[in-house]
Amino acid sequence: MNSRTAILYIASGFVAASIIFAGYLFFKKPEKIAPPSIEEAKSVIVFKDVKYSGEKKGVIEWEIRGKSGKKHVDKPVVEMEEIDGEYKPKSDLFVRFKGSKGVMDTEQETGTVEDVRIIHNNDYALTTKYLNFDFKKGLAVTDAPVKIEGSRLTLMGIGLLSNAKEETIKLMKNVTGFIEAKNGKYRFSADSFMYSMRDNRYLLDGNALMSGQDLRVTCDRLYIYTDGEEIEKVDARGKVRMYAKGSIAKNEQSVYHFKGGKVGPTASSLGEKNHSGTAGKTNPKKPAGGKALAGQ
CATH class of the missing domain: 2.60.450.10 (Lipopolysaccharide (LPS) transport protein A like domain)
Known part of the structure:
Protein backbone atom coordinates (compact mmCIF):
# COMPACT_ATOMS: atom_id res chain seq x y z
CA MET A 1 0.00 0.00 0.00
CA ASN A 2 1.53 3.24 -1.10
CA SER A 3 1.40 6.42 0.94
CA ARG A 4 -1.31 7.95 -1.22
CA THR A 5 -3.62 5.03 -0.60
CA ALA A 6 -2.94 5.18 3.15
CA ILE A 7 -3.82 8.87 3.26
CA LEU A 8 -7.03 8.19 1.33
CA TYR A 9 -8.09 5.48 3.80
CA ILE A 10 -7.34 7.70 6.76
CA ALA A 11 -9.32 10.61 5.27
CA SER A 12 -12.24 8.33 4.45
CA GLY A 13 -12.22 7.00 8.01
CA PHE A 14 -12.26 10.52 9.45
CA VAL A 15 -15.20 11.55 7.23
CA ALA A 16 -17.14 8.42 8.20
CA ALA A 17 -16.53 9.02 11.91
CA SER A 18 -17.67 12.63 11.53
CA ILE A 19 -20.89 11.54 9.79
CA ILE A 20 -21.63 8.94 12.48
CA PHE A 21 -21.00 11.48 15.28
CA ALA A 22 -23.17 14.09 13.56
CA GLY A 23 -25.95 11.54 13.13
CA TYR A 24 -25.73 10.66 16.82
CA LEU A 25 -26.10 14.29 17.78
CA PHE A 26 -28.97 14.78 15.35
CA PHE A 27 -31.02 11.74 16.30
CA LYS A 28 -30.16 11.79 20.02
CA LYS A 29 -33.02 13.07 22.22
CA PRO A 30 -31.92 16.59 23.13
CA GLU A 31 -31.37 17.56 26.75
CA LYS A 32 -34.28 19.62 28.00
CA ILE A 33 -33.41 23.19 28.94
CA ALA A 34 -36.21 24.94 30.82
CA PRO A 35 -37.13 28.22 29.11
CA PRO A 36 -38.43 31.18 31.12
CA SER A 37 -41.95 30.54 32.36
CA ILE A 38 -44.52 32.01 30.01
CA GLU A 39 -46.75 32.84 32.96
CA GLU A 40 -43.85 34.51 34.72
CA ALA A 41 -42.91 36.50 31.64
CA LYS A 42 -46.49 37.69 31.22
CA SER A 43 -47.12 38.49 34.90
CA LYS A 136 -57.26 56.69 51.91
CA LYS A 137 -56.71 56.98 55.66
CA GLY A 138 -54.06 59.69 55.37
CA LEU A 139 -51.53 57.67 57.37
CA ALA A 140 -47.75 57.27 57.11
CA VAL A 141 -45.90 54.85 59.42
CA THR A 142 -42.34 53.62 59.96
CA ASP A 143 -40.29 51.89 62.65
CA ALA A 144 -37.02 53.33 61.30
CA PRO A 145 -35.09 56.35 62.65
CA VAL A 146 -36.65 59.66 61.59
CA LYS A 147 -35.34 63.21 61.27
CA ILE A 148 -37.54 66.30 60.89
CA GLU A 149 -36.06 69.69 60.03
CA GLY A 150 -37.89 72.98 59.62
CA SER A 151 -37.64 76.72 60.11
CA ARG A 152 -38.49 76.44 63.82
CA LEU A 153 -38.07 72.78 64.71
CA THR A 154 -35.38 70.11 64.48
CA LEU A 155 -36.36 66.68 65.71
CA MET A 156 -34.92 63.15 65.79
CA GLY A 157 -36.40 59.91 67.04
CA ILE A 158 -37.30 56.33 66.20
CA GLY A 159 -40.62 55.37 64.66
CA LEU A 160 -43.25 57.64 63.13
CA LEU A 161 -47.04 57.84 62.94
CA SER A 162 -48.24 60.72 60.78
CA ASN A 163 -51.95 61.43 60.33
CA ALA A 164 -52.44 63.97 57.55
CA LYS A 165 -56.21 64.28 58.07
CA GLU A 166 -55.86 65.00 61.78
CA GLU A 167 -52.69 67.02 61.06
CA THR A 168 -50.59 65.30 63.70
CA ILE A 169 -47.07 63.87 63.65
CA LYS A 170 -45.87 61.50 66.36
CA LEU A 171 -42.38 60.17 66.98
CA MET A 172 -42.66 56.96 68.94
CA LYS A 173 -39.47 56.87 71.07
CA ASN A 174 -35.98 58.22 71.87
CA VAL A 175 -36.86 61.79 70.95
CA THR A 176 -34.38 64.69 70.96
CA GLY A 177 -34.35 68.08 69.27
CA PHE A 178 -34.86 71.80 69.69
CA ILE A 179 -37.44 74.51 69.06
CA GLU A 180 -36.25 77.90 67.85
CA ALA A 181 -38.49 80.94 68.27
CA LYS A 182 -38.10 84.71 68.55
CA ASN A 183 -37.89 84.41 72.32
CA GLY A 184 -35.11 81.84 72.29
CA LYS A 185 -33.86 78.41 71.40
CA TYR A 186 -34.94 75.51 73.62
CA ARG A 187 -33.61 71.99 73.56
CA PHE A 188 -35.79 69.08 74.57
CA SER A 189 -35.95 65.32 74.94
CA ALA A 190 -38.69 62.83 75.83
CA ASP A 191 -39.81 59.24 75.43
CA SER A 192 -42.20 60.33 72.63
CA PHE A 193 -43.26 63.48 70.79
CA MET A 194 -46.43 64.69 69.09
CA TYR A 195 -46.99 67.83 67.03
CA SER A 196 -50.48 69.18 66.30
CA MET A 197 -50.35 71.47 63.26
CA ARG A 198 -53.87 72.79 63.87
CA ASP A 199 -53.06 74.08 67.35
CA ASN A 200 -49.33 74.82 66.91
CA ARG A 201 -48.89 72.59 69.94
CA TYR A 202 -46.06 70.22 70.79
CA LEU A 203 -46.34 67.41 73.33
CA LEU A 204 -43.32 65.83 75.01
CA ASP A 205 -44.57 62.68 76.71
CA GLY A 206 -42.57 60.63 79.22
CA ASN A 207 -39.41 61.88 80.97
CA ALA A 208 -39.86 65.27 79.34
CA LEU A 209 -37.03 67.80 79.48
CA MET A 210 -36.88 71.33 78.05
CA SER A 211 -34.04 73.78 78.64
CA GLY A 212 -32.70 77.10 77.37
CA GLN A 213 -32.80 80.87 77.98
CA ASP A 214 -32.61 80.66 81.80
CA LEU A 215 -35.26 77.93 81.88
CA ARG A 216 -35.12 74.23 82.63
CA VAL A 217 -38.24 72.08 83.03
CA THR A 218 -38.50 68.37 83.80
CA CYS A 219 -41.83 66.55 84.14
CA ASP A 220 -43.84 63.54 82.99
CA ARG A 221 -45.64 65.43 80.22
CA LEU A 222 -44.99 68.85 78.71
CA TYR A 223 -47.27 70.79 76.33
CA ILE A 224 -45.61 73.60 74.37
CA TYR A 225 -47.87 76.21 72.71
CA THR A 226 -46.65 78.57 69.99
CA ASP A 227 -48.18 81.21 67.75
CA GLY A 228 -45.93 80.17 64.90
CA GLU A 229 -43.24 82.69 65.77
CA GLU A 230 -42.92 82.66 69.56
CA ILE A 231 -43.45 80.17 72.35
CA GLU A 232 -46.51 81.44 74.22
CA LYS A 233 -46.59 79.04 77.16
CA VAL A 234 -45.65 75.60 78.44
CA ASP A 235 -47.96 73.40 80.48
CA ALA A 236 -45.98 70.94 82.62
CA ARG A 237 -47.73 67.99 84.29
CA GLY A 238 -46.60 65.24 86.62
CA LYS A 239 -43.56 65.53 88.90
CA VAL A 240 -42.84 69.05 87.70
CA ARG A 241 -39.45 70.62 88.38
CA MET A 242 -38.90 74.04 86.88
CA TYR A 243 -35.70 76.08 87.31
CA ALA A 244 -35.95 79.72 86.20
CA LYS A 245 -33.58 82.53 87.16
CA GLY A 246 -32.85 81.29 90.66
CA SER A 247 -36.26 79.83 91.49
CA ILE A 248 -37.33 76.19 91.61
CA ALA A 249 -40.94 75.18 90.98
CA LYS A 250 -42.06 71.81 92.33
CA ASN A 251 -45.60 70.58 91.78
CA GLU A 252 -47.82 68.19 89.87
CA GLN A 253 -48.96 70.79 87.33
CA SER A 254 -47.66 74.22 86.36
CA VAL A 255 -48.23 76.64 83.50
CA TYR A 256 -45.54 79.13 82.46
CA HIS A 257 -45.99 82.08 80.11
CA PHE A 258 -43.26 83.65 77.98
CA LYS A 259 -43.51 87.43 77.65
CA GLY A 260 -41.04 89.95 76.36
CA GLY A 261 -38.21 87.47 76.37
CA LYS A 262 -38.74 86.79 80.07
CA VAL A 263 -40.04 83.70 81.77
CA GLY A 264 -42.71 83.98 84.41
CA PRO A 265 -44.88 81.28 85.97
CA THR A 266 -48.46 82.44 86.45
CA ALA A 267 -50.06 79.30 87.90
CA SER A 268 -50.20 78.77 91.67
CA SER A 269 -47.53 76.15 91.57
CA LEU A 270 -44.12 77.57 92.38
CA GLY A 271 -42.38 76.68 95.64
CA GLU A 272 -38.75 77.41 96.42
CA LYS A 273 -37.03 75.47 99.13
CA ASN A 274 -35.18 77.84 101.45
CA HIS A 275 -31.78 76.20 101.80
CA SER A 276 -30.68 78.67 104.48
CA GLY A 277 -33.73 78.15 106.70
CA THR A 278 -35.29 75.25 108.56
CA ALA A 279 -35.40 71.99 106.62
CA GLY A 280 -38.81 71.03 105.27
CA LYS A 281 -40.13 74.60 104.97
CA THR A 282 -40.76 76.40 101.72
CA ASN A 283 -40.15 80.02 100.91
CA PRO A 284 -41.63 81.35 97.67
CA LYS A 285 -39.33 83.65 95.70
CA LYS A 286 -39.93 85.92 92.80
CA PRO A 287 -37.75 85.22 89.75
CA ALA A 288 -36.69 88.04 87.47
CA GLY A 289 -39.32 88.76 84.85
CA GLY A 290 -42.09 86.71 86.44
CA LYS A 291 -44.23 86.20 89.49
CA ALA A 292 -43.64 83.24 91.76
CA LEU A 293 -46.55 81.81 93.71
CA ALA A 294 -46.30 79.07 96.31
CA GLY A 295 -48.48 76.03 95.69
CA GLN A 296 -49.12 72.50 96.84
Missing part, protein backbone atom coordinates in the same frame (compact mmCIF):
# COMPACT_ATOMS: atom_id res chain seq x y z
CA VAL A 44 -45.71 42.03 34.71
CA ILE A 45 -45.68 44.83 32.17
CA VAL A 46 -42.71 47.21 32.21
CA PHE A 47 -43.32 50.93 31.68
CA LYS A 48 -41.29 54.12 31.67
CA ASP A 49 -42.48 57.38 33.22
CA VAL A 50 -45.41 55.85 35.07
CA LYS A 51 -48.03 57.88 36.94
CA TYR A 52 -50.91 56.98 39.24
CA SER A 53 -53.37 59.27 40.98
CA GLY A 54 -56.42 59.19 43.21
CA GLU A 55 -59.43 61.48 43.23
CA LYS A 56 -61.94 62.52 45.86
CA LYS A 57 -65.11 64.35 44.81
CA GLY A 58 -63.59 65.08 41.40
CA VAL A 59 -60.41 66.60 42.83
CA ILE A 60 -57.02 64.87 42.61
CA GLU A 61 -56.03 64.07 46.19
CA TRP A 62 -52.72 62.32 45.50
CA GLU A 63 -50.38 61.58 42.63
CA ILE A 64 -47.31 59.32 42.51
CA ARG A 65 -44.83 59.07 39.64
CA GLY A 66 -41.85 56.88 38.77
CA LYS A 67 -39.11 56.90 36.14
CA SER A 68 -39.85 53.23 35.56
CA GLY A 69 -42.45 50.78 36.77
CA LYS A 70 -43.61 47.17 36.68
CA LYS A 71 -47.37 46.64 36.64
CA HIS A 72 -48.52 43.20 37.76
CA VAL A 73 -51.16 41.75 35.43
CA ASP A 74 -52.86 39.43 37.89
CA LYS A 75 -53.06 41.86 40.83
CA PRO A 76 -53.37 45.64 41.36
CA VAL A 77 -49.72 46.08 42.34
CA VAL A 78 -47.14 48.34 40.72
CA GLU A 79 -43.41 48.57 41.50
CA MET A 80 -41.68 51.87 40.79
CA GLU A 81 -38.22 53.42 40.89
CA GLU A 82 -37.09 57.05 41.28
CA ILE A 83 -40.36 58.08 42.85
CA ASP A 84 -41.83 61.51 43.45
CA GLY A 85 -45.36 62.68 44.13
CA GLU A 86 -47.80 64.90 45.97
CA TYR A 87 -50.51 64.41 48.56
CA LYS A 88 -53.14 67.09 49.22
CA PRO A 89 -55.89 65.88 51.58
CA LYS A 90 -56.97 69.48 52.33
CA SER A 91 -56.82 72.79 50.51
CA ASP A 92 -54.31 74.22 53.00
CA LEU A 93 -52.25 71.05 53.45
CA PHE A 94 -49.72 70.10 50.77
CA VAL A 95 -47.16 67.30 51.05
CA ARG A 96 -44.46 66.45 48.50
CA PHE A 97 -42.43 63.25 48.72
CA LYS A 98 -39.55 61.47 47.01
CA GLY A 99 -38.02 57.99 47.27
CA SER A 100 -35.58 55.65 45.55
CA LYS A 101 -38.14 52.89 44.92
CA GLY A 102 -41.41 51.52 46.19
CA VAL A 103 -44.43 49.30 45.70
CA MET A 104 -48.10 50.26 45.70
CA ASP A 105 -51.49 48.58 45.74
CA THR A 106 -53.44 50.84 43.38
CA GLU A 107 -56.85 49.62 44.57
CA GLN A 108 -56.22 49.96 48.30
CA GLU A 109 -54.03 53.06 47.76
CA THR A 110 -51.42 51.66 50.13
CA GLY A 111 -47.74 50.87 49.76
CA THR A 112 -44.14 51.40 50.81
CA VAL A 113 -41.49 53.89 49.68
CA GLU A 114 -37.76 53.54 50.47
CA ASP A 115 -35.18 56.29 51.15
CA VAL A 116 -37.95 58.79 51.77
CA ARG A 117 -37.86 62.58 51.88
CA ILE A 118 -41.14 64.38 52.60
CA ILE A 119 -41.68 68.15 52.49
CA HIS A 120 -44.72 69.55 54.29
CA ASN A 121 -46.14 72.89 53.11
CA ASN A 122 -42.69 73.88 51.80
CA ASP A 123 -41.45 74.15 55.37
CA TYR A 124 -40.76 70.93 57.27
CA ALA A 125 -38.68 68.15 55.68
CA LEU A 126 -38.83 64.58 56.97
CA THR A 127 -36.30 61.89 56.06
CA THR A 128 -36.33 58.18 56.91
CA LYS A 129 -35.20 54.84 55.47
CA TYR A 130 -38.67 53.67 54.53
CA LEU A 131 -42.30 54.66 54.97
CA ASN A 132 -45.55 52.69 54.76
CA PHE A 133 -48.45 54.82 53.56
CA ASP A 134 -52.23 54.67 53.25
CA PHE A 135 -53.60 57.49 51.12
Whole structure:
Protein backbone atom coordinates (compact mmCIF):
# COMPACT_ATOMS: atom_id res chain seq x y z
CA MET A 1 0.00 0.00 0.00
CA ASN A 2 1.53 3.24 -1.10
CA SER A 3 1.40 6.42 0.94
CA ARG A 4 -1.31 7.95 -1.22
CA THR A 5 -3.62 5.03 -0.60
CA ALA A 6 -2.94 5.18 3.15
CA ILE A 7 -3.82 8.87 3.26
CA LEU A 8 -7.03 8.19 1.33
CA TYR A 9 -8.09 5.48 3.80
CA ILE A 10 -7.34 7.70 6.76
CA ALA A 11 -9.32 10.61 5.27
CA SER A 12 -12.24 8.33 4.45
CA GLY A 13 -12.22 7.00 8.01
CA PHE A 14 -12.26 10.52 9.45
CA VAL A 15 -15.20 11.55 7.23
CA ALA A 16 -17.14 8.42 8.20
CA ALA A 17 -16.53 9.02 11.91
CA SER A 18 -17.67 12.63 11.53
CA ILE A 19 -20.89 11.54 9.79
CA ILE A 20 -21.63 8.94 12.48
CA PHE A 21 -21.00 11.48 15.28
CA ALA A 22 -23.17 14.09 13.56
CA GLY A 23 -25.95 11.54 13.13
CA TYR A 24 -25.73 10.66 16.82
CA LEU A 25 -26.10 14.29 17.78
CA PHE A 26 -28.97 14.78 15.35
CA PHE A 27 -31.02 11.74 16.30
CA LYS A 28 -30.16 11.79 20.02
CA LYS A 29 -33.02 13.07 22.22
CA PRO A 30 -31.92 16.59 23.13
CA GLU A 31 -31.37 17.56 26.75
CA LYS A 32 -34.28 19.62 28.00
CA ILE A 33 -33.41 23.19 28.94
CA ALA A 34 -36.21 24.94 30.82
CA PRO A 35 -37.13 28.22 29.11
CA PRO A 36 -38.43 31.18 31.12
CA SER A 37 -41.95 30.54 32.36
CA ILE A 38 -44.52 32.01 30.01
CA GLU A 39 -46.75 32.84 32.96
CA GLU A 40 -43.85 34.51 34.72
CA ALA A 41 -42.91 36.50 31.64
CA LYS A 42 -46.49 37.69 31.22
CA SER A 43 -47.12 38.49 34.90
CA VAL A 44 -45.71 42.03 34.71
CA ILE A 45 -45.68 44.83 32.17
CA VAL A 46 -42.71 47.21 32.21
CA PHE A 47 -43.32 50.93 31.68
CA LYS A 48 -41.29 54.12 31.67
CA ASP A 49 -42.48 57.38 33.22
CA VAL A 50 -45.41 55.85 35.07
CA LYS A 51 -48.03 57.88 36.94
CA TYR A 52 -50.91 56.98 39.24
CA SER A 53 -53.37 59.27 40.98
CA GLY A 54 -56.42 59.19 43.21
CA GLU A 55 -59.43 61.48 43.23
CA LYS A 56 -61.94 62.52 45.86
CA LYS A 57 -65.11 64.35 44.81
CA GLY A 58 -63.59 65.08 41.40
CA VAL A 59 -60.41 66.60 42.83
CA ILE A 60 -57.02 64.87 42.61
CA GLU A 61 -56.03 64.07 46.19
CA TRP A 62 -52.72 62.32 45.50
CA GLU A 63 -50.38 61.58 42.63
CA ILE A 64 -47.31 59.32 42.51
CA ARG A 65 -44.83 59.07 39.64
CA GLY A 66 -41.85 56.88 38.77
CA LYS A 67 -39.11 56.90 36.14
CA SER A 68 -39.85 53.23 35.56
CA GLY A 69 -42.45 50.78 36.77
CA LYS A 70 -43.61 47.17 36.68
CA LYS A 71 -47.37 46.64 36.64
CA HIS A 72 -48.52 43.20 37.76
CA VAL A 73 -51.16 41.75 35.43
CA ASP A 74 -52.86 39.43 37.89
CA LYS A 75 -53.06 41.86 40.83
CA PRO A 76 -53.37 45.64 41.36
CA VAL A 77 -49.72 46.08 42.34
CA VAL A 78 -47.14 48.34 40.72
CA GLU A 79 -43.41 48.57 41.50
CA MET A 80 -41.68 51.87 40.79
CA GLU A 81 -38.22 53.42 40.89
CA GLU A 82 -37.09 57.05 41.28
CA ILE A 83 -40.36 58.08 42.85
CA ASP A 84 -41.83 61.51 43.45
CA GLY A 85 -45.36 62.68 44.13
CA GLU A 86 -47.80 64.90 45.97
CA TYR A 87 -50.51 64.41 48.56
CA LYS A 88 -53.14 67.09 49.22
CA PRO A 89 -55.89 65.88 51.58
CA LYS A 90 -56.97 69.48 52.33
CA SER A 91 -56.82 72.79 50.51
CA ASP A 92 -54.31 74.22 53.00
CA LEU A 93 -52.25 71.05 53.45
CA PHE A 94 -49.72 70.10 50.77
CA VAL A 95 -47.16 67.30 51.05
CA ARG A 96 -44.46 66.45 48.50
CA PHE A 97 -42.43 63.25 48.72
CA LYS A 98 -39.55 61.47 47.01
CA GLY A 99 -38.02 57.99 47.27
CA SER A 100 -35.58 55.65 45.55
CA LYS A 101 -38.14 52.89 44.92
CA GLY A 102 -41.41 51.52 46.19
CA VAL A 103 -44.43 49.30 45.70
CA MET A 104 -48.10 50.26 45.70
CA ASP A 105 -51.49 48.58 45.74
CA THR A 106 -53.44 50.84 43.38
CA GLU A 107 -56.85 49.62 44.57
CA GLN A 108 -56.22 49.96 48.30
CA GLU A 109 -54.03 53.06 47.76
CA THR A 110 -51.42 51.66 50.13
CA GLY A 111 -47.74 50.87 49.76
CA THR A 112 -44.14 51.40 50.81
CA VAL A 113 -41.49 53.89 49.68
CA GLU A 114 -37.76 53.54 50.47
CA ASP A 115 -35.18 56.29 51.15
CA VAL A 116 -37.95 58.79 51.77
CA ARG A 117 -37.86 62.58 51.88
CA ILE A 118 -41.14 64.38 52.60
CA ILE A 119 -41.68 68.15 52.49
CA HIS A 120 -44.72 69.55 54.29
CA ASN A 121 -46.14 72.89 53.11
CA ASN A 122 -42.69 73.88 51.80
CA ASP A 123 -41.45 74.15 55.37
CA TYR A 124 -40.76 70.93 57.27
CA ALA A 125 -38.68 68.15 55.68
CA LEU A 126 -38.83 64.58 56.97
CA THR A 127 -36.30 61.89 56.06
CA THR A 128 -36.33 58.18 56.91
CA LYS A 129 -35.20 54.84 55.47
CA TYR A 130 -38.67 53.67 54.53
CA LEU A 131 -42.30 54.66 54.97
CA ASN A 132 -45.55 52.69 54.76
CA PHE A 133 -48.45 54.82 53.56
CA ASP A 134 -52.23 54.67 53.25
CA PHE A 135 -53.60 57.49 51.12
CA LYS A 136 -57.26 56.69 51.91
CA LYS A 137 -56.71 56.98 55.66
CA GLY A 138 -54.06 59.69 55.37
CA LEU A 139 -51.53 57.67 57.37
CA ALA A 140 -47.75 57.27 57.11
CA VAL A 141 -45.90 54.85 59.42
CA THR A 142 -42.34 53.62 59.96
CA ASP A 143 -40.29 51.89 62.65
CA ALA A 144 -37.02 53.33 61.30
CA PRO A 145 -35.09 56.35 62.65
CA VAL A 146 -36.65 59.66 61.59
CA LYS A 147 -35.34 63.21 61.27
CA ILE A 148 -37.54 66.30 60.89
CA GLU A 149 -36.06 69.69 60.03
CA GLY A 150 -37.89 72.98 59.62
CA SER A 151 -37.64 76.72 60.11
CA ARG A 152 -38.49 76.44 63.82
CA LEU A 153 -38.07 72.78 64.71
CA THR A 154 -35.38 70.11 64.48
CA LEU A 155 -36.36 66.68 65.71
CA MET A 156 -34.92 63.15 65.79
CA GLY A 157 -36.40 59.91 67.04
CA ILE A 158 -37.30 56.33 66.20
CA GLY A 159 -40.62 55.37 64.66
CA LEU A 160 -43.25 57.64 63.13
CA LEU A 161 -47.04 57.84 62.94
CA SER A 162 -48.24 60.72 60.78
CA ASN A 163 -51.95 61.43 60.33
CA ALA A 164 -52.44 63.97 57.55
CA LYS A 165 -56.21 64.28 58.07
CA GLU A 166 -55.86 65.00 61.78
CA GLU A 167 -52.69 67.02 61.06
CA THR A 168 -50.59 65.30 63.70
CA ILE A 169 -47.07 63.87 63.65
CA LYS A 170 -45.87 61.50 66.36
CA LEU A 171 -42.38 60.17 66.98
CA MET A 172 -42.66 56.96 68.94
CA LYS A 173 -39.47 56.87 71.07
CA ASN A 174 -35.98 58.22 71.87
CA VAL A 175 -36.86 61.79 70.95
CA THR A 176 -34.38 64.69 70.96
CA GLY A 177 -34.35 68.08 69.27
CA PHE A 178 -34.86 71.80 69.69
CA ILE A 179 -37.44 74.51 69.06
CA GLU A 180 -36.25 77.90 67.85
CA ALA A 181 -38.49 80.94 68.27
CA LYS A 182 -38.10 84.71 68.55
CA ASN A 183 -37.89 84.41 72.32
CA GLY A 184 -35.11 81.84 72.29
CA LYS A 185 -33.86 78.41 71.40
CA TYR A 186 -34.94 75.51 73.62
CA ARG A 187 -33.61 71.99 73.56
CA PHE A 188 -35.79 69.08 74.57
CA SER A 189 -35.95 65.32 74.94
CA ALA A 190 -38.69 62.83 75.83
CA ASP A 191 -39.81 59.24 75.43
CA SER A 192 -42.20 60.33 72.63
CA PHE A 193 -43.26 63.48 70.79
CA MET A 194 -46.43 64.69 69.09
CA TYR A 195 -46.99 67.83 67.03
CA SER A 196 -50.48 69.18 66.30
CA MET A 197 -50.35 71.47 63.26
CA ARG A 198 -53.87 72.79 63.87
CA ASP A 199 -53.06 74.08 67.35
CA ASN A 200 -49.33 74.82 66.91
CA ARG A 201 -48.89 72.59 69.94
CA TYR A 202 -46.06 70.22 70.79
CA LEU A 203 -46.34 67.41 73.33
CA LEU A 204 -43.32 65.83 75.01
CA ASP A 205 -44.57 62.68 76.71
CA GLY A 206 -42.57 60.63 79.22
CA ASN A 207 -39.41 61.88 80.97
CA ALA A 208 -39.86 65.27 79.34
CA LEU A 209 -37.03 67.80 79.48
CA MET A 210 -36.88 71.33 78.05
CA SER A 211 -34.04 73.78 78.64
CA GLY A 212 -32.70 77.10 77.37
CA GLN A 213 -32.80 80.87 77.98
CA ASP A 214 -32.61 80.66 81.80
CA LEU A 215 -35.26 77.93 81.88
CA ARG A 216 -35.12 74.23 82.63
CA VAL A 217 -38.24 72.08 83.03
CA THR A 218 -38.50 68.37 83.80
CA CYS A 219 -41.83 66.55 84.14
CA ASP A 220 -43.84 63.54 82.99
CA ARG A 221 -45.64 65.43 80.22
CA LEU A 222 -44.99 68.85 78.71
CA TYR A 223 -47.27 70.79 76.33
CA ILE A 224 -45.61 73.60 74.37
CA TYR A 225 -47.87 76.21 72.71
CA THR A 226 -46.65 78.57 69.99
CA ASP A 227 -48.18 81.21 67.75
CA GLY A 228 -45.93 80.17 64.90
CA GLU A 229 -43.24 82.69 65.77
CA GLU A 230 -42.92 82.66 69.56
CA ILE A 231 -43.45 80.17 72.35
CA GLU A 232 -46.51 81.44 74.22
CA LYS A 233 -46.59 79.04 77.16
CA VAL A 234 -45.65 75.60 78.44
CA ASP A 235 -47.96 73.40 80.48
CA ALA A 236 -45.98 70.94 82.62
CA ARG A 237 -47.73 67.99 84.29
CA GLY A 238 -46.60 65.24 86.62
CA LYS A 239 -43.56 65.53 88.90
CA VAL A 240 -42.84 69.05 87.70
CA ARG A 241 -39.45 70.62 88.38
CA MET A 242 -38.90 74.04 86.88
CA TYR A 243 -35.70 76.08 87.31
CA ALA A 244 -35.95 79.72 86.20
CA LYS A 245 -33.58 82.53 87.16
CA GLY A 246 -32.85 81.29 90.66
CA SER A 247 -36.26 79.83 91.49
CA ILE A 248 -37.33 76.19 91.61
CA ALA A 249 -40.94 75.18 90.98
CA LYS A 250 -42.06 71.81 92.33
CA ASN A 251 -45.60 70.58 91.78
CA GLU A 252 -47.82 68.19 89.87
CA GLN A 253 -48.96 70.79 87.33
CA SER A 254 -47.66 74.22 86.36
CA VAL A 255 -48.23 76.64 83.50
CA TYR A 256 -45.54 79.13 82.46
CA HIS A 257 -45.99 82.08 80.11
CA PHE A 258 -43.26 83.65 77.98
CA LYS A 259 -43.51 87.43 77.65
CA GLY A 260 -41.04 89.95 76.36
CA GLY A 261 -38.21 87.47 76.37
CA LYS A 262 -38.74 86.79 80.07
CA VAL A 263 -40.04 83.70 81.77
CA GLY A 264 -42.71 83.98 84.41
CA PRO A 265 -44.88 81.28 85.97
CA THR A 266 -48.46 82.44 86.45
CA ALA A 267 -50.06 79.30 87.90
CA SER A 268 -50.20 78.77 91.67
CA SER A 269 -47.53 76.15 91.57
CA LEU A 270 -44.12 77.57 92.38
CA GLY A 271 -42.38 76.68 95.64
CA GLU A 272 -38.75 77.41 96.42
CA LYS A 273 -37.03 75.47 99.13
CA ASN A 274 -35.18 77.84 101.45
CA HIS A 275 -31.78 76.20 101.80
CA SER A 276 -30.68 78.67 104.48
CA GLY A 277 -33.73 78.15 106.70
CA THR A 278 -35.29 75.25 108.56
CA ALA A 279 -35.40 71.99 106.62
CA GLY A 280 -38.81 71.03 105.27
CA LYS A 281 -40.13 74.60 104.97
CA THR A 282 -40.76 76.40 101.72
CA ASN A 283 -40.15 80.02 100.91
CA PRO A 284 -41.63 81.35 97.67
CA LYS A 285 -39.33 83.65 95.70
CA LYS A 286 -39.93 85.92 92.80
CA PRO A 287 -37.75 85.22 89.75
CA ALA A 288 -36.69 88.04 87.47
CA GLY A 289 -39.32 88.76 84.85
CA GLY A 290 -42.09 86.71 86.44
CA LYS A 291 -44.23 86.20 89.49
CA ALA A 292 -43.64 83.24 91.76
CA LEU A 293 -46.55 81.81 93.71
CA ALA A 294 -46.30 79.07 96.31
CA GLY A 295 -48.48 76.03 95.69
CA GLN A 296 -49.12 72.50 96.84
